[in-house]
Amino acid sequence: MNKKWMSVTLAMTLGLSLTTSSISFAKKKDDWKGNLVIAGGALGSSNKEVYNEFISLAGGKKEAKIGIIPAASSSLKSSQSFKKDLITYGLHEHQIEIVPLANQDFSGTSEDESKWRKNANRKRIANKIENYSAIWFVGGDQLRITDTLVKPNGHRTKALDAIWKMYKEGGVLGGTSAGAAIMSDVMITGGDSLGALNKEFVMKNNLKSGEEYEPLHIEKGLGFFKYGIVDQHFDERARLGRLVMTALKEKTRNQFAYGVDEDTALIVNNKQQTVKIVGRSGVSVVDVSKTKVIDSDSAHFQDVYISHLVSGDTLNVSTKEFFISDHKDETNEYEYYEFKPLDATGVFTSYGRLKEYLSYSLIDNTTTNAVKSYLYDSKGEGFQLTFRKTENTKGYWGYKDGQKDDYSFTNVAFDVAPKKVSFKKNANAFTEYKKSSFIPPVIDRSEPVKGNLLIAGGALGSSNQDVYKKFIDLAKQKEDSRVGIIPAASSSLVSSKAFKEDLVRYGMSPENIEILPLAVTDDKKTPEDESKWADLNKNDQELAKNVERLDAVWFVGGDQTKITDSLLNKNGTNSKVLNAIWKSYRNGAVLGGTSAGAAIMSDVMIAGGGSHDTLASGFTNTYDGMLQQEGGPGYLERGLGFFEHGIIDQHFDKKARLGRLIAVADEKGEPKNLSYGIDEDTALVIYNEDKKAEVVGRGGVTLVDLSQQLRSPDFGQSQFKNIKLSWINQGDILDLRTKNIIINEKKESTKGYEYYEHIVPPHSGVLSGHSVLNKFISYNLVDNAGAESVKSYSFNNGRGFELNFRKIEETEGYWGYTDGQKDDYSFVNVILDITPVNVKINSKK
Structure with missing residues (x-):
């Protein structure tokens, strides 16, 4: 060698x-x-x-x-x-x-x-x-x-x-x-x-x-x-x-x-x-x-054992005993998830980092006892990685920092075997793709809107003061504003009460904050049957008048279809309460929401589907509840249309939703509009009168631009060329009219001054460095003089996609330190091509 x-x-x-x-x-x-x-x-x-x-x-x-x-x-x-x-x-x-x-x-x-x-x-x-x-x-x-x-x-x-x-x-x-x-x-x-x-x-x-x-x-x-x-x-x-x-x-x-x-x-x-x-x-x-x-x-080995401990957990190094923080409960026999996880094969894999992938897809999931990932070079020479439950495997779950999932686990078995992975391009690999029959609603926007939006991507931490203070500051009366919290998306009132407590912690008066009686699901822990609230109240005149006087409305997370069920009449028209929300919004109120509360903001509401499955299979007209948010074909419903500049997706980084956002934008988006993927613990703030957007919080927002994509008769339905991606974060500003991006002045351009110079293997799974999409592109492409393009693959049952991220003349990266010595990147105008492929996996000789 x-x-x-x-x-x-x-x-x-x-x-x-x-x-x-x-x-x-x-x-x-x-x-x-x-x-x-x-x-x-x-x-x-x-x-x-x-x-x-x-x-x-x-x-x-x-x-x-x-x-x-x-x-x-x-x-x-x-x-x-x-x-x-x-x-x-x-x-x-x-x-x-x-x-x-x-x-x-x-x-x-x-x-x-x-x-x-x-x-x-x-x-x-x-x-x-x-x-x-x-x-x-x-x-x-x-x-x-x-x-x-x-x-x-x-x-x-x-x-x-x-x-x-x-x-x-x-x-x-x-x-x-x-x-x-x-x-x-x-x-x-x-x-x-x-x-x-x-x-x-x-x-x-x-x-x-x-x-x-x-x-x-x-x-x-x-x-x-x-x-x-x-x-x-x-x-x-x-x-x-x-x-x-x-x-x-x-x-x-x-x-x-x-x-x-x-x-x-x-x-x-x-x-x-x-x-x-x-x-x-x-x-x-x-x-x-x-x-x-x-x-x-x-x-080539078996039975390495991996445990993962988080804040509050301890280990006795003498006895090798694990002691898990008492705020967490065992998941064994009480697993929350039932979805069938895909192998972790690249940037389209939900929960793409090791801890998250094992926690959600294996530990807290009843459907599987083993999951796989891969690691290989550009020639396909590499390894299959298998993670298994054993009789000694234990998982633990609780909440931290508000309503963020907090997992620990012990004794997951890890096996490694040499493999050769080969790919062959096949534009017609996914002939079963089904287009969406969903028809976007027509939203009346004849009246100007004075209010603003704060759209959070989910898992909003109680300690995320930048987002909370921004929401309070946008409300007309600030700390003295009247706030209505809509609990409809959740199956309980816990998240609504927690958000109220957070607002009080950041300076608001509890007397000015109310949980609005709008829901279609009963909270089993209360004597009242909340499942009747929507039918009883969404057209209640007194409640509508009360909502009109609000300075801010917040939609909690959960299932976005429950929000629309709670606010739309059965014939699809607006309820009186929804009209009241629109009136308060037009008069200057701020509307905010997290997770499901973000999904409802655009005209087209993405209610289900995974990246790989939506690109491969297209769309379905049936909805299987929350589980469909973890994978399967795409599912669309009518959103409430408060955000008029494109389609919103959320939990974008952790659930790797780039593929489904591209598929939805391709079918239902307006060419003039961008589409927006908002990361967890992050908010996209919309200033309607100024026609500007700002990112606030701990993650970022992926901007997807299909206006210059190339189409060819030789392309299959699942093939794309010339998708433009940008990623912006805290302090970056987007002009919604011109699509120009103003980068936080604390960052400097990396173009011509790239820090890295190395050859990059494909992103192939949970052992690929900088595994989240924005980090993979930032470190390995925009701040790397050694690469003009980088690849990732997503595959299942012998078929998949090659993702080729590449630089063009307009590509530019930006870097700075923000919180101590943490790298902080933004980038603009990275090009993505998606090509269907056939996949073979063989043992190495």
């Missing part, structure tokens, strides 16, 4: 050790009193839970004395930002110092920081370190940390001795990204899941391999974490494959390996021998103690 640097293809047993040194920095006597805060990278400045935990362990706001080691970075910016964050959380500047330890000159300073390497052996620096209560390692390149703190002969410097002394006597060590990677004895310094499963190992770390994957590279870490191997950026960069292969190679049979997600921390208590999770995502725990190796010449 030709490489630009030395590499070795491993054709040995999976038990081969890859570490480069036998020296251990930890002493055999392990009565360590200190703690660890191991953050997985991209730690948001707003992540109170992680910052407060670190400060508390360091002695609290009054006693903490913290040293920040900048060695991993190429500048002092991240160290200065972390110091600023600590001050924001209550520390004084004199309690925090940036320790002059580095092995290279930093950009943006007059000093030559490469001379700081000598400080690692100076007693003055060592004495300073011993007096800290905590040390923090910033992110960057983990090899720079070890090169700074470890002598060329592999022994400790004085500074590293001092860090160990402080830690063993009760201090806390923390770090993010590279600062997490150095924590375990085995330090993963490079490689991705495909490279690791291909069993390639390089002696020198080098990202510019000229290949579509990066070989596995392991060095000696500093050994502060004694309970196994640590990996970071775990979910975003899909590193399960590389962590599993590292654990197998390093004979990690009696210990777990830990993959820490971004914006999340693993808190290690050495005295109690426990680890707990804090932060916004989770930690994957890998157990290879029972793994069966089928073929030692390739990554």
Whole structure:
């Protein structure tokens, strides 16, 4: 195999050790009193839970004395930002110092920081370190940390001795990204899941391999974490494959390996021998103690066990017992879902990240005991990944941050087998496609609208103050406004009551907020029969007059067809209450809604269907309730038409709804209009009088433009060419008249200044890095000088689609930091071509 640097293809047993040194920095006597805060990278400045935990362990706001080691970075910016964050959380500047330890000159300073390497052996620096209560390692390149703190002969410097002394006597060590990677004895310094499963190992770390994957590279870490191997950026960069292969190679049979997600921390208590999770995502725990190796010449094995813990969960590392947060209930025998999940094959897969895919499609789903995904290069050479329930598999569910699903699970079996996947284009692969017979309604828009819209994509967090404050600010009387909450979409009043509580928390008076008696479903937990509300009340004159006086109306999530059933008469005409909503809207009221409450906003309401199934099968005239929102052919009904500029879809990122939005827009959209896919915990705000739209919240909005798509007699129904995609997020503005996009001024154009330069394998499933659509395009295409196009595939039962995302002259990406050191992208004018294909999957010889 030709490489630009030395590499070795491993054709040995999976038990081969890859570490480069036998020296251990930890002493055999392990009565360590200190703690660890191991953050997985991209730690948001707003992540109170992680910052407060670190400060508390360091002695609290009054006693903490913290040293920040900048060695991993190429500048002092991240160290200065972390110091600023600590001050924001209550520390004084004199309690925090940036320790002059580095092995290279930093950009943006007059000093030559490469001379700081000598400080690692100076007693003055060592004495300073011993007096800290905590040390923090910033992110960057983990090899720079070890090169700074470890002598060329592999022994400790004085500074590293001092860090160990402080830690063993009760201090806390923390770090993010590279600062997490150095924590375990085995330090993963490079490689991705495909490279690791291909069993390639390089002696020198080098990202510019000229290949579509990066070989596995392991060095000696500093050994502060004694309970196994640590990996970071775990979910975003899909590193399960590389962590599993590292654990197998390093004979990690009696210990777990830990993959820490971004914006999340693993808190290690050495005295109690426990680890707990804090932060916004989770930690994957890998157990290879029972793994069966089928073929030692390739990554072919069974019975790796994966558990996933989230904030509030703990693990006793001595007994290997999991303790799940008591706000969650077991899902075993109480599974919520019954849909048949498709294999995770690319950006059209619902719940495309590992944790989400396993939680929704396997753990909390009665229909299957196993699900599959794939990982392969552009030649189709790769692996089939199977995730299985066993008798020891357990799932746990609860709500967090309002009404967001919160899952944990333990002991899912993971099997890997080599496979060859091949694709052959076939424009007529889907001849059974059925067009929609739905006829869009004609909405009377003769009167101008003074009010505005706030359309949230679902899973709106109670802590999402930007969205809540925007809704309140848009209401005519702001905090003193009268708000009506329509509970119709839900099967209970819980979400309506929760939204009322959230509004009160953000400053509104509870007396001014009422839950309107409009529903077609009975709440089993109340004595009243709410299923009668709609028939009794939607044409009630007094209720209509009350609604006319409202300053804001909110539609909760659930099933959007229940909202229209509650507000439309059986002959399709508007009820008196719906007319009253329209009147208040025209007079200046704000209308808002989340999930189902977003779906009803446009004329064409998407009520069901999955991306792959809608593109493959087309549309149906029957509706199977909420389950149809998880897949199947598309289903359309009349929306309420408050949004006149195109078609809305929601839960867009998590449920991967690009395909169904394209199919709906192609059949029922107006060529002059865009279509809008709104992510979870995000809102599209419409200023009707100004004819502008703004994105607010934690995700973004995908804009789909079919106005320039190309059609040909040779195209099958499911084939598209020249679809234009843009993705905008917090602070970006869209002019609804001209379709011009104004990007948040905090971001800079990446065009001509791309950060990355690498070849990209196809997005093939849950182990593809940056797996959500917008991240896949942002990192791998618009901010990547090494690719003019990137591909993904979606397939089922031998047929599927090739998705080719490509740059044109008008393509442009934008990047900046917004919340701490988190990458924040927008992009415009990426072109997508969709081609039907036949698919074959064979075992590799």
